[in-house]
Amino acid sequence: xxxxxxxxxxxxxxxxxxxxxxxxxxxxxxxxxxxxxxxxxxxxxxxxxxxxxxxxxxxxxxxxxxxxxxxxxxxxxxxxxxxxxxxxxxxxxxxxxxxxxxxxxxxxxxxxxxxxxxxxxxxxxxxxxxxxxxxxxxxxxxxxxxxxxxxxxxxxxxxxxxxxxxxxxxxxxxxxxxxxxxxxxxxxxxxxxxxxxxxxxxxxxxxxxxxxxxxxxxxxxxxxxxxxxxxxxxxxxxxxxxxxxxxxxxxxxxxxxxxxxxxxxxxxxxxxxxxxxxxxxxxxxxxxxxxxxxxxxxxxxxxxxxxxxxxxxxxxxxxxxxxxxxxxxxxxxxxxxxxxxxxx
Amino acid sequence: xxxxxxxxxxxxxxxxxxxxxxxxxxxxxxxxxxxxxxxxxxxxxxxxxxxxxxxxxxxxxxxxxxxxxxxxxxxxxxxxxxxxxxxxxxxxxxx
Amino acid sequence: xxxxxxxxxxxxxxxxxxxxxxxxxxxxxxxxxxxxxxxxxxxxxxxxxxxxxxxxxxxxxxxxxxxxxxxxxxxxxxxxxxxxxxxxxxxxxxxxxxxxxxxxxxxxxxxxxxxxxxxxxxxxxxxxxxxxxxxxxxxxxxxxxxxxxxxxxxxxxxxxxxxxxxxxxxxxxxxxxxxxxxxxxxxxxxxxxxxxxxxxxxxxxxxxxxxxxxxxxxxxxxxxxxxxxxxxxxxxxxxxxxxxxxxxx
Ligand SMILES: [Fe+2]
Ligand SMILES: [Fe+2]
Ligand SMILES: [Fe+2]
Numbered sequence: 001x002x003x004x005x006x007x008x009x010x011x012x013x014x015x016x017x018x019x020x021x022x023x024x025x026x027x028x029x030x031x032x033x034x035x036x037x038x039x040x041x042x043x044x045x046x047x048x049x050x051x052x053x054x055x056x057x058x059x060x061x062x063x064x065x066x067x068x069x070x071x072x073x074x075x076x077x078x079x080x081x082x083x084x085x086x087x088x089x090x091x092x093x094x095x096x097x098x099x100x101x102x103x104x105x106x107x108x109x110x111x112x113x114x115x116x117x118x119x120x121x122x123x124x125x126x127x128x129x130x131x132x133x134x135x136x137x138x139x140x141x142x143x144x145x146x147x148x149x150x151x152x153x154x155x156x157x158x159x160x161x162x163x164x165x166x167x168x169x170x171x172x173x174x175x176x177x178x179x180x181x182x183x184x185x186x187x188x189x190x191x192x193x194x195x196x197x198x199x200x201x202x203x204x205x206x207x208x209x210x211x212x213x214x215x216x217x218x219x220x221x222x223x224x225x226x227x228x229x230x231x232x233x234x235x236x237x238x239x240x241x242x243x244x245x246x247x248x249x250x251x252x253x254x255x256x257x258x259x260x261x262x263x264x265x266x267x268x269x270x271x272x273x274x275x276x277x278x279x280x281x282x283x284x285x286x287x288x289x290x291x292x293x294x295x296x297x298x299x300x301x302x303x304x305x306x307x308x309x310x311x312x313x314x315x316x317x318x319x320x321x322x323x324x325x326x327x328x329x330x331x332x333x334x335x336x337x338x339x340x341x342x343x344x
Numbered sequence: 345x346x347x348x349x350x351x352x353x354x355x356x357x358x359x360x361x362x363x364x365x366x367x368x369x370x371x372x373x374x375x376x377x378x379x380x381x382x383x384x385x386x387x388x389x390x391x392x393x394x395x396x397x398x399x400x401x402x403x404x405x406x407x408x409x410x411x412x413x414x415x416x417x418x419x420x421x422x423x424x425x426x427x428x429x430x431x432x433x434x435x436x437x438x439x
Numbered sequence: 440x441x442x443x444x445x446x447x448x449x450x451x452x453x454x455x456x457x458x459x460x461x462x463x464x465x466x467x468x469x470x471x472x473x474x475x476x477x478x479x480x481x482x483x484x485x486x487x488x489x490x491x492x493x494x495x496x497x498x499x500x501x502x503x504x505x506x507x508x509x510x511x512x513x514x515x516x517x518x519x520x521x522x523x524x525x526x527x528x529x530x531x532x533x534x535x536x537x538x539x540x541x542x543x544x545x546x547x548x549x550x551x552x553x554x555x556x557x558x559x560x561x562x563x564x565x566x567x568x569x570x571x572x573x574x575x576x577x578x579x580x581x582x583x584x585x586x587x588x589x590x591x592x593x594x595x596x597x598x599x600x601x602x603x604x605x606x607x608x609x610x611x612x613x614x615x616x617x618x619x620x621x622x623x624x625x626x627x628x629x630x631x632x633x634x635x636x637x638x639x640x641x642x643x644x645x646x647x648x649x650x651x652x653x654x655x656x657x658x659x660x661x662x663x664x665x666x667x668x669x670x671x672x673x674x675x676x677x678x679x680x681x682x683x684x685x686x687x688x
Contacts, residue, residue, distance in 0.1 A: 100478055104478040209686075
């Protein structure tokens with residue numbers, strides 16, 4: 001009897017030791033693993049192998065992507081509003097159809113992007129609630145009012161133009177679902193810029209009144225469009241990591257410069273003037289030098305104090321709140337049908 | 345509130361006869377019929393498809409990427425499954 | 440021919456005005472997916488309106504273009520049904536309006552596709568494909584809302600009660616129709632009414648909805664007698680053409 005209990009004691013001790021040992025080796029394995037996993041992760045990125053939803057990824061990578069993709073999605077959706085403002089006032093049948101199709105595309109883009117964010121575990125409705133509470137950001141450009149029809153042209157030309165410049169490199173982003181969503185988006189975007197440029201050129205070649213309308217619109221949108229590329233590189237803290245992870249491929253300033261160089265020539269071609277007295281060709285750099293952006297304005301608009309921030313967020317929040325009973329009804333009906341089917 | 349939100353569906357589209365359905369993204373819908381209709385409106389606005397599949401995302405079982413090595417590497421070593429493994433004498437065609 | 444112009448214009452205005460109303464939802468739908476679906480419907484309707492107005496312009500032969508017809512006519516010259524100019528209201532009102540209209544348009548286009556007028560037949564054929572989809576969409580929503588929650592049922596029944604008085608006008612015919620029916624061009628709406636009613640009954644049965652008794656049907660749209668809503672709609676729609684006469688955009 002005593003022997004037996006002694007054996008039991010020894011066995012228990014052995015078991016406890018084993019567990020402790022196992023636990024120790026497990027946790028040290030875990031530490032080693034993270035360093036190793038991070039190394040392998042970066043190796044994949046360097047080799048241009050895409051990261052897919054269930055692959056291991058650093059927490060910061062996931063967070064950065066969720067923030068960027070959902071901000072991008074919000075921008076597409078909020079971006080429907082300034083142009084939506086002119087759908088019912090489009091000047092002819094063709095423009096009406098084109099504008100409708102264009103704004104609808106933006107809804108589609110938002111959806112593709114929310115869908116990409118969901119693969120990272122970001123629930124769409126939660127993400128949208130963050131937009132409505134002011135917690136999440138979106139592109140500052142959509143907080144400016146569309147006052148005239150010319151703005152439909154300028155937005156397509158400049159805003160979609162800048163968006164394309166930002167988005168083309170994103171088609172090669174290291175995160176698979178985001179890259180694939182961007183490929184779809186970019187395909188659809190090119191018609192947006194063209195229809196916008198068509199509107200502006202039509203006005204620029206039209207009556208004096210129309211030409212003035214186009215110039216006024218360019219004057220109002222030029223600087224906000226340049227702000228779309230974000231802060232200067234030396235004020236863009238997350239940039240380096242995003243570049244290392246290939247979420248980003250070019251810096252804000254590089255893209256902004258590219259945009260200026262291309263757009264200035266387009267404006268010249270249709271006889272419009274870029275509203276920047278410091279703008280001039282730099283022979284040495286083979287690029288345009290341009291004036292300083294009003295960063296104070298940018299910061300204010302980004303933090304909610306732009307001319308239309310309140311209207312934009314209110315409109316989106318109202319859409320969601322007014323639609324709550326509709327979504328609930330559809331769910332309730334689907335539920336009823338399911339249980340009827342099961343009973344049958 | 346959140347359990348009253350519509351479930352997520354994955355969307356697969358056959359872009360033309362003769363091709364496989366390919367995953368294109370996801371969307372929300374109250375039921376599968378609505379998911380098909382929404383998929384048509386969201387993912388085939390430029391006639392990108394001739395057939396649509398939808399499946400509720402939570403019903404998909406995915407392989408674990410951590411096990412990718414053991415799942416897929418054995419096949420990598422079986423090169424004899426690929427036709428280029430074999431030498432065919434010169435002059436033989438249609439093979 | 441005067442009658443053909445008038446007849447085409449009536450159809451065109453139905454599509455134009457309803458397309459305009461539905462387009463007001465763009466960016467404000469109850470969920471993104473439905474926002475996109477509604478915009479598709481609006482786009483289809485604007486497309487139909489364009490085809491029909493272009494043909495109307497040809498049949499009129501006075502040099503007016505499709506755009507002139509859309510953007511430079513006054514209220515009294517619009518020929519659309521009162522139903523389609525009614526305001527969007529909530530989602531239930533929009534979908535009920537759409538449902539009543541789609542249930543009419545589908546059998547109507549099916550019949551018009553047989554018209555002796557080749558151009559109208561071709562437009563009907565193309566529009567029919569879209570309209571079938573619209574009807575499926577609106578029918579399913581009527582059922583979801585009718586057989587959804589207590590709130591949705593109450594809202595959609597209210598929308599039905601409010602809009603039912605405009606449904607008689609769907610089948611309005613006068614000497615324009617009679618003349619074109621005799622030539623094998625127009626659709627005899629007496630043949631469409633039972634099809635419309637059967638579909639509405641079927642959907643309402645599944646949706647637990649009831650059609651109210653219509654004591655005094657509203658009509659007048661075909662003669663340019665409209666509700667107060669059309670004026671505001673046109674003020675908005677025609678703003679650019681009125682503010683900047685004769686310019687191209
Ligand atoms: Fe977009
Ligand atoms: Fe975009
Ligand atoms: Fe765009």
